[in-house]
Amino acid sequence: xxxxxxxxxxxxxxxxxxxxxxxxxxxxxxxxxxxxxxxxxxxxxxxxxxxxxxxxxxxxxxxxxxxxxxxxxxxxxxxxxxxxxxxxxxxxxxxxxxxxxxxxxxxxxxxxxxxxxxxxxxxxxxxxxxxxxxxxxxxxxxxxxxxxxxxxxxxxxxxxxxxxxxxxxxxxxxxxxxxxxxxxxxxxxxxxxxxxxxxxxxxxxxxxxxxxxxxxxxxxxxxxxxxxxxxxxxxxxxxxxxxxxxxxxxxxxxxxxxxxxxxxxxxxxxxxxxxxxxxxxxxxxxxxxxx
Amino acid sequence: xxxxxxxxxxxxxxxxxxxxxxxxxxxxxxxxxxxxxxxxxxxxxxxxxxxxxxxxxxxxxxxxxxxxxxxxxxxxxxxxxxxxxxxxxxxxxxxxxxxxxxxxxxxxxxxxxxxxxxxxxxxxxxxxxxxxxxxxxxxxxxxxxxxxxxxxxxxxxxxxxxxxxxxxxxxxxxxxxxxxxxxxxxxxxxxxxxxxxxxxxxxxxxxxxxxxxxxxxxxxxxxxxxxxxxxxxxxxxxxxxxxxxxxxxxxxxxxxxxxxxxxxxxxxxxxxxxxxxxxxxxxxxxxxxxxxxxxxxxxxxxxxxxxxxxxxxxxxxxxxxxxxxxxxxxxxxxxxxxxxxxxxxxxxxxxxxxxxxxxxxxxxxxxx
Numbered sequence: 001x002x003x004x005x006x007x008x009x010x011x012x013x014x015x016x017x018x019x020x021x022x023x024x025x026x027x028x029x030x031x032x033x034x035x036x037x038x039x040x041x042x043x044x045x046x047x048x049x050x051x052x053x054x055x056x057x058x059x060x061x062x063x064x065x066x067x068x069x070x071x072x073x074x075x076x077x078x079x080x081x082x083x084x085x086x087x088x089x090x091x092x093x094x095x096x097x098x099x100x101x102x103x104x105x106x107x108x109x110x111x112x113x114x115x116x117x118x119x120x121x122x123x124x125x126x127x128x129x130x131x132x133x134x135x136x137x138x139x140x141x142x143x144x145x146x147x148x149x150x151x152x153x154x155x156x157x158x159x160x161x162x163x164x165x166x167x168x169x170x171x172x173x174x175x176x177x178x179x180x181x182x183x184x185x186x187x188x189x190x191x192x193x194x195x196x197x198x199x200x201x202x203x204x205x206x207x208x209x210x211x212x213x214x215x216x217x218x219x220x221x222x223x224x225x226x227x228x229x230x231x232x233x234x235x236x237x238x239x240x241x242x243x244x245x246x247x248x249x250x251x252x253x254x255x256x257x258x259x260x261x262x263x264x265x266x267x268x269x270x271x272x273x274x275x276x277x278x279x280x281x282x283x284x285x286x287x288x289x290x291x
Numbered sequence: 292x293x294x295x296x297x298x299x300x301x302x303x304x305x306x307x308x309x310x311x312x313x314x315x316x317x318x319x320x321x322x323x324x325x326x327x328x329x330x331x332x333x334x335x336x337x338x339x340x341x342x343x344x345x346x347x348x349x350x351x352x353x354x355x356x357x358x359x360x361x362x363x364x365x366x367x368x369x370x371x372x373x374x375x376x377x378x379x380x381x382x383x384x385x386x387x388x389x390x391x392x393x394x395x396x397x398x399x400x401x402x403x404x405x406x407x408x409x410x411x412x413x414x415x416x417x418x419x420x421x422x423x424x425x426x427x428x429x430x431x432x433x434x435x436x437x438x439x440x441x442x443x444x445x446x447x448x449x450x451x452x453x454x455x456x457x458x459x460x461x462x463x464x465x466x467x468x469x470x471x472x473x474x475x476x477x478x479x480x481x482x483x484x485x486x487x488x489x490x491x492x493x494x495x496x497x498x499x500x501x502x503x504x505x506x507x508x509x510x511x512x513x514x515x516x517x518x519x520x521x522x523x524x525x526x527x528x529x530x531x532x533x534x535x536x537x538x539x540x541x542x543x544x545x546x547x548x549x550x551x552x553x554x555x556x557x558x559x560x561x562x563x564x565x566x567x568x569x570x571x572x573x574x575x576x577x578x579x580x581x582x583x584x585x586x587x588x589x590x591x592x593x594x595x596x597x598x599x600x601x602x603x604x605x606x607x608x609x610x611x612x613x614x615x616x617x618x619x620x621x622x623x624x625x626x627x628x629x630x631x632x633x634x635x636x637x638x639x640x641x642x643x644x645x646x647x648x649x650x651x652x653x654x655x656x657x658x659x
Contacts, residue, residue: 034418087618094365097421098560099617101553102610109607216603223429226422234418265433268426275423276411 004136006252012142012211014248015149019204020225021232021240022153023197028234029160030169030193033085033096037104039222041198044107045073046122046205046214047115054123062125070202077198081191089187104219112216119213122206145207152203153241160237169193227271246270293636304489323474327467336466340538343466345571345578346473347534348558352570353480354527355555360565361488362520363500364413368424369528369555371408371431374547375401376529377450377536378435378442384451391455394533401529406522413517428552435544447543450536462538473534480527484567487523496520500565550606557613563623572624580609622646 023038035041051057052065060068080103088096126140160166172179172186179186208214208221228247232239247267255263295302295309307313330339355369379397384390412423435442442448453460453472460468487493495516498506507513536542554577562573584605620627626646634641 028418034421084614084618091621093418094359094363094421095560095617095621097365097418098556099614102557102613102617105603105606105610106614109603109610112603223425226425230419230422261433261437265430268429271426272412272423272430275415275419275426 006256007249008136008138008142010249010252011245012139012145012248013251014228014245015145015241016204016208016211016244017221017225017228017247018241018244019149019152019200019207020222021228021244022156022237023200023204024225024229025232025234025237025240026156026193026197026200028173028229029237030173031190032173033093034100034234035194035197036097036100036222037107037219038197038201039225040104040107040111040219041073041077041201042205042208042222043214043216043219044076044111044205045069045198045202046209046218047111047120047216048072048202049206050120050122050209050214051115054120062123066206069206070199073202073205074195074199077201078191078195080198081194085194086187086191089190104222108216108219111219115216117215117217119215120209121213122209124210126210139211141207141211145211148203148207149241152200153237157237165189165192224267227267227274230271230274306485306489320478327470331467339466339470340462341578341582343462343470343473344538345574346470346477347531347538348555348577349571349574350473350477350480350534351528351531351555352559352562352574353484353567354524354531356559356564356567356570357484357487357496357527358520358524359556360559360569361493361500362496362517362524364517364520365421365556366424366524367421367549367552367556368427368431369524370547370549370551371424371427372401372405372525372528373532373535373551374431374435374542375404375525376532377542377547378438378448379529380533380536381448381450381542382441390453394530397533398526398530401532402522402526405525405529406518409521409525410514410518413514413521424552425549428549431547432544435547442544445544447541449541450539453537460537462540469537473538476530476534480530481567488567492516492519554609557609559623561613561616561623563625564621566623566625568625568628569623576612576624577609580612581605584608 020038020042023041024035027033027035027038049065049069052060052069053062058065084099084103085096088099124141126144129140131138131140131143160170168179168184169189169192171182172184172189176186205214208218224247225244228243229240231243231246232241234240247270250266250270251263254266258266293309293311297303307316326342327339330336351369351373354372355366358364358366358369376397379400380393383393383397388396408427412420415423436444438444453469455472458468459465460472462469488497495506495511498509498511499513499516499520503513506516532547539546558573558577559569560573561576562571563569616623622629630646633645
């Protein structure tokens with residue numbers, strides 16, 4: 001029972017990692033850039049929702065605040081691309097990496113200045129409620145995380161493979177110039193993807209904050225999500241989710257059964273090992289450029 | 292306008308383009324040699340300590356510049372190599388090795404270990420390499436704790452004083468000697484770096500940065516050259532780490548953290564990616580920001596009675612400056628200076644787009 005309980009809380013954590021990783025993968029798939037600030041986007045999304053919901057701030061109803069904060073984050077993501085990243089179009093990936101790292105610092109600063117550095121949790125209507133069946137105690141928040149994540153992943157998978165705009169996004173990533181020739185508005189597509197990943201970040205943040213407390217430095221969690229995305233090969237949506245689940249499961253199991261200190265190291269060690277032995281991830285999509 | 296007439300092939304790769312340039316660098320050398328005199332005169336060596344700190348950062352920055360600016364490999368884990376150099380230096384000194392041998396040796400071993408760590412990830416490029424080095428950086432603190440017998444773990448380790456043939460050098464009791472020591476190391480590295488860039492090896496670094504595929508077509512062994520670049524880069528970072536240890540006096544598992552790695556990277560971008568000068572300009576900016584913020588705070592508090600005490604302001608301001616640089620001056624401070632200089636050198640003929648970089652359209656290397 002104890003083991004099962006660990007597995008379930010690990011799964012819930014893993015889903016949050018998976019959702020952050022989903023945000024990376026969305027952006028990477030469509031714009032070939034990696035957003036090192038995705039973890040901070042997640043943190044910002046959580047704080048925006050806290051700002052709408054919690055009684056010491058605006059005190060709106062939870063069910064109004066959630067779509068509102070998802071919308072706000074989507075707009076922020078779109079504006080971030082429109083205002084900043086679009087001007088970087090055609091420059092090296094390294095400068096985009098550095099730019100997003102710097103944006104992460106700025107977001108962390110503003111979140112700290114607006115909502116303080118105290119750990120805060122989101123006031124949800126289902127806080128503290130749980131489902132009991134045969135000695136197993138499941139928090140509603142944990143179940144909700146798993147369900148929402150599964151739905152989102154499926155929806156994005158279908159979006160990329162079935163809809164016109166999803167295909168346009170893939171095309172824009174495969175070859176920007178060719179996509180331009182085919183009449184795809186590459187820049188607007190990029191902004192849309194950023195908006196979309198802002199929304200995913202908001203969902204991840206809301207789920208994270210409803211499960212436990214969040215503070216501005218939580219954004220660093222994003223690095224664990226990198227491990228998740230790398231396991232999945234960075235270009236695969238189900239891969240990102242699987243990677244998140246693996247990382248989420250390894251952490252509690254390592255801290256329970258492994259020697260002390262291992263659970264902190266494990267996610268990064270997995271990331272390194274994956275990059276060394278299978279750089280393309282489990283669902284490898286990379287192809288070596290040859291002369 | 293100046294015309295440089297080249298009368299031999301050597302003129303293309305000479306250290307100085309023309310005599311005036313050599314004179315200017317000579318003057319700069321005199322200036323940095325004479326700087327301590329000013330502090331002797333005012334009798335307060337606090338700022339000299341700050342300048343020494345900037346020089347140490349610049350040494351680490353040059354290491355990263357070689358890797359990122361000249362070979363095109365981003366690294367988010369250079370603090371790891373600094374940590375390696377620092378702890379190796381402490382342990383070698385503790386084992387009774389004289390500083391003159393322990394210091395270069397700790398740099399070399401840090402370089403070798405760095406290359407061993409980096410070899411498997413060198414096959415990766417761009418974003419993947421950044422991720423691998425990021426993971427490395429996250430693990431550094433944990434490994435310092437695990438390797439407690441050598442590193443002192445969480446409690447930290449004190450760094451012994453420098454002893455060169457009986458001459459004791461300590462950051463606080465003999466700041467002038469420490470400054471000259473760091474300056475000497477920095478100048479030696481600049482000299483080596485500048486010469487390296489003139490050699491075929493240095494040229495192959497740049498070739499890899501500009502296009503891996505064409506570098507390979509020209510017969511450059513990618514893995515070997517990248518590994519060499521990593522080795523040299525990690526060595527410089529290791530040396531800087533050893534000096535940093537002497538300057539800090541005490542190092543713990545939190546000294547060489549992710550923030551330091553990121554600071555190094557941001558530093559060389561602000562300074563100007565791809566120029567040796569950039570490492571120094573960046574180090575100056577990084578060194579000045581905290582002092583400027585502290586002074587600004589006191590100024591606001593004393594004159595307007597406004598107390599600004601927001602945690603994280605420093606890194607946010609730093610990040611903001613960086614974003615502005617990447618957006619408006621991607622060539623960094625040195626690039627800006629280069630543009631101004633070119634403007635005056637070519638006076639009526641400077642065009643706006645002379646330094647414009649060619650845009651490249653991305654193609655994925657994934658199969659979809």
